[in-house]
Amino acid sequence: MGKTLAEKxxxxxxxxxxxxxxxxxxxxxxxxxxxxxxxxxxxxxxxxGSDKVFDPKRVIVFIDHAVPSPRRENSNDQALLKIWAExxxxxxxxxxxxxxxxxxxxRYASPNTLIVGTDxxxxxxxxxxxxxxGMGATDVAVSMSLGKTxxxxxxxxxxxxxxxxxxxVYAKDVILYIIGIxxxxxATYKAMEFSGSVVDKMEMHERLTLSNMVVEAGAKVGLIxxxxxxxxxxxxxxxxxxxxxxxxxxxxxxxxxxxITATDLSxxxxxxxxxxxxxxxxxxxxxxxxxxxxxSCTNARLEDLQIVASILDGKQIDSNVRLIVTPASGETxxxxxxxxxxxxxxxxGALVTPSGCxxxxxxxxxxxxxxxxxxTTTNRNFIGRTGNPSASTYLGSPATxxxxxxxxxxxxxxxxx
Amino acid sequence: xxxxxxxxxxxxxTDNIAPGRYFHLRSNLxxxxxxxxxxxxxxxxxxxxxxxxxxAGKNFGxxxxxxxxxxxxxxxxIRAIIAKSFARIFxxxxxxxxxxxxxxxxxxxxxGDRLEIDLxxxxxxxxxxxxxxxxxxxxxxxxSILREGGLIPFVKKYGDLRF
Numbered sequence: 001m002g003k004t005l006a007e008k009x010x011x012x013x014x015x016x017x018x019x020x021x022x023x024x025x026x027x028x029x030x031x032x033x034x035x036x037x038x039x040x041x042x043x044x045x046x047x048x049g050s051d052k053v054f055d056p057k058r059v060i061v062f063i064d065h066a067v068p069s070p071r072r073e074n075s076n077d078q079a080l081l082k083i084w085a086e087x088x089x090x091x092x093x094x095x096x097x098x099x100x101x102x103x104x105x106x107r108y109a110s111p112n113t114l115i116v117g118t119d120x121x122x123x124x125x126x127x128x129x130x131x132x133x134g135m136g137a138t139d140v141a142v143s144m145s146l147g148k149t150x151x152x153x154x155x156x157x158x159x160x161x162x163x164x165x166x167x168x169v170y171a172k173d174v175i176l177y178i179i180g181i182x183x184x185x186x187a188t189y190k191a192m193e194f195s196g197s198v199v200d201k202m203e204m205h206e207r208l209t210l211s212n213m214v215v216e217a218g219a220k221v222g223l224i225x226x227x228x229x230x231x232x233x234x235x236x237x238x239x240x241x242x243x244x245x246x247x248x249x250x251x252x253x254x255x256x257x258x259x260i261t262a263t264d265l266s267x268x269x270x271x272x273x274x275x276x277x278x279x280x281x282x283x284x285x286x287x288x289x290x291x292x293x294x295x296s297c298t299n300a301r302l303e304d305l306q307i308v309a310s311i312l313d314g315k316q317i318d319s320n321v322r323l324i325v326t327p328a329s330g331e332t333x334x335x336x337x338x339x340x341x342x343x344x345x346x347x348x349g350a351l352v353t354p355s356g357c358x359x360x361x362x363x364x365x366x367x368x369x370x371x372x373x374x375x376t377t378t379n380r381n382f383i384g385r386t387g388n389p390s391a392s393t394y395l396g397s398p399a400t401x402x403x404x405x406x407x408x409x410x411x412x413x414x415x416x417x
Numbered sequence: 418x419x420x421x422x423x424x425x426x427x428x429x430x431t432d433n434i435a436p437g438r439y440f441h442l443r444s445n446l447x448x449x450x451x452x453x454x455x456x457x458x459x460x461x462x463x464x465x466x467x468x469x470x471x472x473a474g475k476n477f478g479x480x481x482x483x484x485x486x487x488x489x490x491x492x493x494x495i496r497a498i499i500a501k502s503f504a505r506i507f508x509x510x511x512x513x514x515x516x517x518x519x520x521x522x523x524x525x526x527x528x529g530d531r532l533e534i535d536l537x538x539x540x541x542x543x544x545x546x547x548x549x550x551x552x553x554x555x556x557x558x559x560x561s562i563l564r565e566g567g568l569i570p571f572v573k574k575y576g577d578l579r580f
Binding site: 023025036037039040044047048049065066070071073074076077118119120122134135136137138139141142145146148149150152184185188189218220274361362363367380382383384385386387388389 | 428430432433436437438440441442443444445456475476479480481482483484485487502504505506509510513514556557558567568569572573577578579580
């Protein structure tokens with residue numbers, strides 16, 4: 001019987017081929033952490049009595065969460081990580097380089113690699129056909145030490161996206177729609193694999209959004225076969241030598257297959273307080289919004305900022321809304337400055353912050369006031385996620401965020417693009 | 418030795434367990450643990466006692482990979498987490514730090530029930546209802562890790578990942 005993408009990739013990191021359901025010890029290509037979990041990784045490595053990492057070139061530390069540091073405690077954590085990284089000779093990316101997942105896609109991830117990171121959105125690199133998954137600090141510390149991890153080869157849920165995405169509907173809307181169907185635990189322990197004409201046409205920035213959010217349905221990885229678009233993305237990054245064509249076998253066994261006609265989809269919004277509480281634009285009444293946040297690993301790439309800028313061009317955001325834009329990486333930020341995207345956003349009334357995780361995780365960068373409603377392009381809307389447990393968080397695409405910033409209430413991007 | 422059941426509902430996220438607004442306390446776990454689960458249940462941190470149990474519904478621990486979440490639950494003295502189901506990363510994290518996490522139909526357990534766990538026997542004993550609630554055994558990797566008290570002691574002892 002043929003193999004799924006998950007079985008193929010894991011199977012090249014083990015001593016022999018694998019099938020879904022078995023537990024294996026797999027070789028790790030990259031293990032990474034960041035300032036949110038890095039200090040715990042370092043203390044676990046010390047506890048392990050391990051003096052060095054398995055291969056410094058394959059270990060990465062990012063400072064992306066608390067940037068620029070708002071508190072002494074965060075500064076101390078970051079200083080500790082810098083000293084540790086330098087003393088071990090591992091890759092270190094300081095504040096402003098960008099969100100770990102974005103920088104990983106830009107500089108490290110490639111087809112048929114196996115990556116573990118101390119962050120649930122590590123699944124994003126699955127868009128590059130990398131078996132990338134999030135684990136805790138202890139698992140990642142052990143991977144950094146031994147260069148391997150143990151895992152259960154996941155069964156795969158296949159999503160075939162047919163048709164064409166209508167104007168105003170993006171990868172974010174597709175993945176929210178899918179999470180709405182599956183529920184927040186509908187893919188727990190499983191791989192999700194995306195294919196079909198919609199995915200074939202998607203550029204990497206959209207594929208990354210699809211893969212990024214599979215963890216919101218509980219999935220272990222969100223994989224997309226590598227193709228000419230993957231190759232082009234790696235070429236533009238100067239990493240064409242890392243390209244490898246990998247796709248599932250036509251007779252692979254899938255636990256379930258979902259066929260979705262994208263042509264019928266509308267913009268989607270996830271309502272408080274769970275990601276799977278998804279409504280289509282037609283089902284949404286009047287929802288007043290106090291803050292719009294365009295940021296996070298999910299949707300703050302150059303193309304996302306450009307969509308927002310094109311909608312806001314020459315206009316002013318609603319006077320009752322704060323619009324905060326946090327580019328996904330330093331490179332994104334620099335390019336958006338050079339091509340005029342940032343000045344368009346500033347002219348429309350946006351507040352643009354340095355690159356990092358920003359307001360996504362509730363410690364800095366745009367914490368809402370009591371009982372406020374915030375519309376974000378991020379990935380989670382749990383109680384307290386944005387730093388204020390009395391706030392309500394709505395999730396959607398950058399285009400919906402821009403339309404919402406203009407009207408001061410959740411608005412349909414199809415009316416303004 | 419029995420402990421009290423602290424009941425929680427479905428979909429308790431790691432943002433509920435270790436809220437992001439206390440991000441600056443991640444390297445100060447005793448202080449962070451004072452806020453454990455406070456957004457889900459105000460009376461938990463001040464009244465929980467050594468040997469108690471967290472009893473929850475579906476998908477406990479969904480969201481972020483922050484291992485600080487199970488660590489501070491363990492620091493509050495929780496003996497085991499019993500839930501209908503767990504999110505994947507959280508579940509691994511529990512086992513890796515030596516905190517038993519078992520799955521069974523928690524509708525059978527009421528808040529405040531006196532519980533006891535028999536890990537090797539695969540059952541939770543509810544002394545308040547005099548019921549034995551069975552749970553399926555963990556995979557061999559996880560029982561091996563739990564037996565050593567977590568993944569770090571396991572790797573220290575065996576020098577490798579071999580189950």
